[in-house]
Amino acid sequence: MADSDREKELKAFDDTKLGVKGLVDAGITKIPRIFHHPPDNFKKASDLGYKDYTIPVIDLASIREDLRERERVVERIKEASETWGFFQIVNHGIPVSTLEEMVDGVLRFFEQDSEVKKEFYTRELRPFFYTSNYNLYTTAPTTWKDSFYCNLAPNAPKPEDLPAVCRDILVEYSNEVLKLGTLLFELLSEALGLDPTYLTNIGCTEGLFAFSHYYPACPEPELTMGTAKHSDMDFITVLLQGHIGGLQVFHKDMWIDLPPLTGALVVNIGDFLQLISNDKFKSAQHRVLANPIGPRVSIACFFSTGLNPTSRIYGPIKELLSEDNPAKYREFTVPKFLAHHRTKCLNGTSPLLHFRI
Template identity: 60%
Template sequence: MVTTSADNNNEATTQTTSNPKYDRQIELKAFDETKAGVKGLVDSGITEIPRIFHRPNDHHYEDSSQVSSTTASVPVIDLQGVVNGDKAKREEIIKRVGEASESWGFFQIINHGIPDRVLEEIKDGVRGFYEQDVEVKKEYYTRDISKPFVYNSNFDLYVSPCVNWRDSFMSSVAPDPPSPQDLPPVCRDILFEYSKQMMKLGIVLLELLSEALGLDPNHLSSIGCAEGLYILGHYYPPCPQPELTMGTTKHSDNDFITLLLQDHIGGLQILNHNKWIDVPPLPGALVINIGDILQLISNDRFKSVEHRVLASKKGPRISVASFFSTRILQTSKIFGPIKELLSENNPPKYRETTLTEYNMFFFNKGLDGTKALDHFKL
């Protein structure tokens, strides 16, 4: 079931009727109009979080899955053999990437070739953006997702069941790179450098994933999986009541692959066999996950797994996510299950779609606890 904005409005009406002092839509609008985000609330000294951040008691929104007490952990894959051009090690890495993509949908990579300096500078750049003067930040605050740099709190503020304890910025860096003047000076140079590093590494990962599917190394890139890239910088302020809200609600990603850099604080969890598994921060590592569109074109061979971020009294938590997708950019490319992977025993499980159609559905639905991918099943 997909929760629509109408459903949320009905919910808001019910809440307003039962509690005349609480009008959800008015409070959402008031929060949005501050243009100061969640950080603005923390800076004001609040000790109780506003009701718009409270998680609803809805089983499909945040289910009752338990945090795993087992030693199960997301695979960590050393890419040294690929970086060094070691053919024997490359074969082993391809096997491990394939296994992780099929059973976990997530893996961490080390020795990926990106200098530690670049990783530290992008985290510093993201932190620097959010911690600069609020009047400077406000100039970039917008809900127009077609702009080259978009800063706001919760892209789905008006449609999701609850507001996440997180501020974000997004910059689309490919296929049409932003002009330098479009980016904030505090993080401009490192955003350009980091995006070049992410594109280079993303193409390497797409080669490994192609080979893991039994395809030519260039297959995924040749059909457009590396055409688009956008960078998200997330800022999770410390939360006075983390048990009442989420940093990021349960969801799967609306792209081909995501390359995530997280800081030392932690809080990322993935849903594996109905158990929440922590993805612990590893110094210098990147977290890689399969997105919805790669699950669709691999016909469920690779899994786009739901994940979430817990709110915490620790903070701020910084993360930088690189999404491979052209998002809402109008292109004529159609994506469906890859023909070479289909057979009489493995017919297509999804209908064909464009990235524009998929992403518009995803954005309009918001993080409501349901998977956008289910809407495209045959």
């Protein structure tokens, strides 16, 4: 497709302010060319007959009361973070009813009256906004989802900035995730052999923002993607997914399915944590398939100060370095890391490569 034609199609799509859901509501049976993705050359583990590749599920039920159990959990988190970069957690302290209400809140937002929803549609950074494909006008192929963004910490949104249909649950859920984040960074610190408060003390829990995604059913799912292959530019991500699958993790040159599990949250290591752990923990690439059934809903909470930039300098943690394990990365500030990604990595290249020594 000629660039000028693509630009016109992108603008026409953007101007509707109805997103991908608007296309589905209009009854399309063929997806527009702007959504076509080149085929991926890597196989799914399930197609190759690998049944034993499953992302670890870690039970946090007794870690407060039972020291032995906490040590076991830390060991499992260490192994998962080194091997997969992903794990699921159950009995994490957030009530299942809160998780279900958060999923319902996202559905309510995207399925409310279009005229009300359009008022939140923008490409400007606001405390809360709704859009379709935040990188729409870049060279990256367009993906089959609509999203809303919400900045949660350190500057909590004002109630009037949030849509009425999901205001209360957004506030409640974000408070729960902030508490859970403190616990997760304690366990990750211990998994690195550091003091439990180490990662919190260097600012890993200071910033939190959320992207909630709505993936409508797709008439030609084999031609497009729900979310393209990427790794997360943050310390960790805590993801809540609804009951429809599609999330896959790239592991040993294969795509591994990560199906939804009732009451569970998915935790993955981000690029910043891979860098400061000097490659001990892995930030894995992942993607979401488009699906003939839907809508699929997910809420991803990112621990990063990216949207409230600080001048804090990060680099490989000195306590983890030795003569046998020298620093593999240069120091960075979060704004510098994000700027490099924005200008050089939209084709899926890892920004970590730029900071390697």
